[in-house]
Amino acid sequence: MSYYDTLKELKSLSDSKAIEGMAKYGITPERTYGVSIPNLRNMARKIGKDHRLAQQLWTEDIRETRILASIIDDPSEVSEEQMERWVKDFDYWEICDQCCMNLFEKTKLAYQKCAQWSSREEEFVKRAGFVLMARLAVSDKKADDERFERLLPLIKREASDDRNLVKKAANWALRQIGKRNINLNRTAIETAKEIQEMDSRSARWIAHDAIRELTSDDVQQRLKN
Known part of the structure; x- marks a missing residue:
């Protein structure tokens, strides 16, 4: 799946009611489509591991692009420089926990x-x-x-x-x-x-x-x- 196709599908899954509910749990990203984690995991299964696409999605700085990036990235290709760069971008608990669970814990x-x-x-x-x-x-x-x-x-x-x-x-x-x-x-x-x-x-x-x-x-x- 291309970068632009991925963004298009994420936008199609947008849920305004979910965005309102996220704040109750301290999920407060500045930019979000309100896509559920199960839907993001379904997308990730279709995409497979793709280190290059993960880098592109992370720079988009949207909740869903960053969580999806952490799921599809290949742990064997993650460098120390990338880990240090991404960890500095954490600005609320969900992206911190998702990235650690989906990707960082699997790296060397x-x-x-x-x-x-x-x-x-x-x-x-x-x-x-x-x-x-x-x-x-x-x-x-x-x-x-x-x-x-x-x-x-x-x-x-x-x-x-x-x-x-x-x-x-x-x-x-x-x-x-x-x-x-x-x-x-x-x-x-x-x-x-x-x-x-x-x-x-x-x-x-x-x-x-x-x-x-x-x-x-x-x-x-x-x-x-």
Whole structure:
């Protein structure tokens, strides 16, 4: 599918009512057609992997073109320069999370970037670091525990950041790491207890919520089976 055909199809799927509803969930891009994620995924299946088209769509700076770009891009062709360029364009949570889930977590630089970005000051760059941690904890089935043990101190280090979208992502990463297996569960709970002792309202919230889930009967039973 050509660049112009892709734009034409996106416009044909525009939904003004969906645009109104997005704001309720904090989805507030400046430009959007209101196309649903399932429809974007259907388009992506028709297009297939296309690195060149993904670059063109990203520069269009519309919600749908950027999400579609993240789905159709080929992770093996994504460079560090591209990741740094795209992450700086994140300006609301949905595009951050979609790009990390659809593309960045599948690149060879995923672990490097989640560590680097978690220390950055920009709100959505830092969020991207923690979203990547959370996603890798779920999707990278072959990774050893040490990979994730190295990430826990980074979560603790940034736990006092009280920006809502940052602390929620840090909490998400901590919980997902702690649900991988029983050993990481124990280590994540220990980290959460250390975070709980910090003189920070944000840190205490992150820790309390993580401990509540990671020590729950449901999680403990699943990990022991």
